[in-house]
Amino acid sequence: MECYFDHVATTPLRPEVLNAMMPYFREEFGNPLSIYPLGTTAREAVESAREQVAALINAKNAEIIFTSSGAEANNFALRGIAFARQHEGKHIIVTRMEHHSILNSARFLEKMGFTATYLPPDKYGLIDPEAVKKAIIDETILISVIDASPEVGTIEPIREIAAIARERNITLHTDAVASVGNIPVDVKELGVDLLSMSAHQFNGPKGAGALYLREGQRIIPLIFGGIQEGGRRAGTENVSAIVGMGRAAEISKAELPLRVENIRQLRDRLIKDIMKIEDVHFTGHPEKRLPGHASFCVEYIEGEGMLLMLAAKGIYVASGSACTSKALKSSPVLLSMGIPTHVAHGSVVFTLGADNTEEQIEYALEEFPRIIKRLRELSPFAKGWGDMEEGGTCIPKK
Amino acid sequence: MKKVRFVEHITPDVTTDIVYMMCPMHLLKLDEMMGKLKSGQILELLTDYDGALEDIPAWCENTGNEFIGVDEADDYFKFYIRKTGS
Numbered sequence: 001m002e003c004y005f006d007h008v009a010t011t012p013l014r015p016e017v018l019n020a021m022m023p024y025f026r027e028e029f030g031n032p033l034s035i036y037p038l039g040t041t042a043r044e045a046v047e048s049a050r051e052q053v054a055a056l057i058n059a060k061n062a063e064i065i066f067t068s069s070g071a072e073a074n075n076f077a078l079r080g081i082a083f084a085r086q087h088e089g090k091h092i093i094v095t096r097m098e099h100h101s102i103l104n105s106a107r108f109l110e111k112m113g114f115t116a117t118y119l120p121p122d123k124y125g126l127i128d129p130e131a132v133k134k135a136i137i138d139e140t141i142l143i144s145v146i147d148a149s150p151e152v153g154t155i156e157p158i159r160e161i162a163a164i165a166r167e168r169n170i171t172l173h174t175d176a177v178a179s180v181g182n183i184p185v186d187v188k189e190l191g192v193d194l195l196s197m198s199a200h201q202f203n204g205p206k207g208a209g210a211l212y213l214r215e216g217q218r219i220i221p222l223i224f225g226g227i228q229e230g231g232r233r234a235g236t237e238n239v240s241a242i243v244g245m246g247r248a249a250e251i252s253k254a255e256l257p258l259r260v261e262n263i264r265q266l267r268d269r270l271i272k273d274i275m276k277i278e279d280v281h282f283t284g285h286p287e288k289r290l291p292g293h294a295s296f297c298v299e300y301i302e303g304e305g306m307l308l309m310l311a312a313k314g315i316y317v318a319s320g321s322a323c324t325s326k327a328l329k330s331s332p333v334l335l336s337m338g339i340p341t342h343v344a345h346g347s348v349v350f351t352l353g354a355d356n357t358e359e360q361i362e363y364a365l366e367e368f369p370r371i372i373k374r375l376r377e378l379s380p381f382a383k384g385w386g387d388m389e390e391g392g393t394c395i396p397k398k
Numbered sequence: 399m400k401k402v403r404f405v406e407h408i409t410p411d412v413t414t415d416i417v418y419m420m421c422p423m424h425l426l427k428l429d430e431m432m433g434k435l436k437s438g439q440i441l442e443l444l445t446d447y448d449g450a451l452e453d454i455p456a457w458c459e460n461t462g463n464e465f466i467g468v469d470e471a472d473d474y475f476k477f478y479i480r481k482t483g484s
Contacts, residue, residue: 084418087473220418231416231423 002314003360007201007292007353008150008178009318013244014203020247021205024240032237033226042239049246053210056249057176057195058186065211065229066242070177070198071101072222073211074144076233077173077194078105080219081142082114085171089139095119095127096336097146097156102175103332106144115139120336124285125154133164140170147176147185147195151320151333151349152284153293155179162191171217177201177209181252182290183260193217199241203354204248208241259354264291266352266361273365277372281343283334292352297334297343300382301375306348309371315364318349342385402451405467408478410442411435417446417474424450425457428479432463435481440466446474454479 004012024045030038032046047061054061067073082092094106096118106116117135121127127145136143143165148155158174165172173194176185180195181202187195194217199208213219213232225234271294274280279299298306303319310317320331334344350364376382414431416423424445431441443454451468454477458465466478 216415218415218417221420224420227423227426231419231426 001360001363003316003356003364005315005317005350005352005356005360005364008349008351010200010206011203011353012355013200013205014248014251016251017204017244017247021240021244024243028239032239033228042237045243046237046239049242049249052246052250052253053197056185056253057180057197057212058188059212060215062230063187063212063215065213065232066237066245067209067211067233068207068238069209070175070196070201071099071209073196073198073209074099074101074173074175074177075105076211076219076222077196078102078109078142078144080222081171081173081194081217082109083220084218085141086114089137089141090114091117091137091139092142092144093117093119093132093135093140094144095121095146095156097121097125097127097149097154097333098144099146099150099175099177102144102146121154121333123338124288125149125152125283125333125337126285126288127156127161129157129160129164132161136164136168136170140168142171142173144173144175146178147174147190148179148183148290149284149333150178150351151331151347152295152337153289153351154285155183155288155290158190158192165193166191178290181249181256182292184256187212187214199245199248202248202252205241205244207238208245210245255354260291263352263354263356266356266358267292267294267350269358270294270350270352270361270365274368277369280372281339283337283339283347290351292356294350294352296348297339298346298348298372299343300346300379300385301372302345302379303347305375306346306371309375310364310368313367313371315367318351320344320347320349342381402455403465403467405469405478408440408442408466408469408476410478411439413442413444415444417444419445419447421447421449421453423447425453428454428457432461432479432481437481437484439481441477441479441481443477443479444471444474445477448475450475450477 030042032043050061050064054064110116162172171193174192175196177198180197193214195212197210200206223234281297283295330341330344416427424447455465464480469476
């Protein structure tokens with residue numbers, strides 16, 4: 001049996017989405033800026049997709065800027081706002097829960113003469129709005145807080161942070177790549193000025209993302225050139241991908257309430273049974289979390305081995321962020337939540353989607369404990385962490 | 399180059415802010431916004447693109463709209479254009 005439980009990495013493209021995209025690879029190949037019918041058809045398709053994406057997050061059409069990815073949207077937001085407002089101050093606030101596209105943009109801004117505060121989360125991965133308030137100085141121009149963590153599933157109190165930002169006339173951005181299409185996201189309710197999203201997180205194509213930019217908010221483009229996206233993001237539009245993003249947004253909006261409920265039930269079953277395994281820790285917030293997200297740290301074994309053995313059984317999961325997995329580093333997000341390095345190495349993340357079934361959950365629940373048992377038999381830490389624990393004291397296995 | 403006329407305290411009917419947007423957005427936005435205005439109404443266009451100092455008066459002359467003048471803010475210009483005709 002094959003079980004894809006890595007929907008935070010990417011989601012399968014829906015057949016209806018592919019069908020909507022196909023004409024724009026073939027006969028409708030026009031450039032949206034061309035004034036003859038091939039061009040105007042492409043232009044209309046892009047504008048129709050803009051309307052569908054705007055509707056998903058309750059934005060106005062003109063507030064949607066298409067990008068190539070969520071990472072581009074994040075880079076655009078941070079650099080575009082920081083440089084646009086630098087005459088008012090040069091301090092930004094981000095959190096330790098952020099994706100690398102935010103953290104590395106913040107580091108780049110530091111090299112450009114800005115200062116940045118990196119706020120730590122609590123043990124559930126939650127950012128305290130009061131901590132945001134305390135970090136604000138007169139020079140603060142921008143705050144960026146992730147909407148929901150792809151690593152631990154925690155949903156942040158964006159609305160409360162937005163109220164604080166608004167009071168101090170500070171621009172607020174949220175990276176909603178993991179949340180848009182998976183939970184209801186309403187930019188007006190959240191009160192954010194900017195929001196990043198990515199199509200392949202909600203059964204759309206890769207290569208399509210968007211930045212919501214509240215009407216009236218100034219931004220400096222990341223890519224200069226032509227007049228695409230109202231002069232805010234140059235480059236000939238990836239029409240087929242944008243059309244796919246629009247169709248995926250429309251489907252997501254229609255199916256979201258039912259999908260959320262089904263996925264939540266499967267996830268809760270998964271969590272309940274995995275937590276029966278000895279020395280497994282749940283990560284993230286127990287309630288304020290993405291509906292399809294179940295994340296754990298399994299003690300005394302190493303995450304990559306666990307992932308490979310699960311993959312050999314047809315069960316595809318993640319160990320945290322893709323970048324962390326490739327670099328074989330402990331997740332900075334888990335470490336910032338106070339999880340020790342050696343425990344963080346046993347991180348495993350199951351993210352469910354609309355295509356998952358109860359049978360798949362049952363199969364995973366049969367195989368997962370066996371794999372943990374086998375790996376622990378092979379582990380040099382089978383009897384405990386030994387001097388891996390802080391202070392070098394020998395901590396026996398509980 | 400058309401002579402730039404500096405003005406102060408103009409009350410516009412509509413404002414459009416394209417600060418940080420590059421050429422030719424000032425002309426495209428101007429054309430789009432003037433299409434939405436009624437005859438006699440005033441558009442205020444905010445831009446930091448200095449080429450607009452030449453382009454906007456010329457655009458007004460070509461299209462028959464009235465270029466009222468330009469005002470300077472800290473780091474951008476405020477252009478005032480009155481729509482004439484229908």
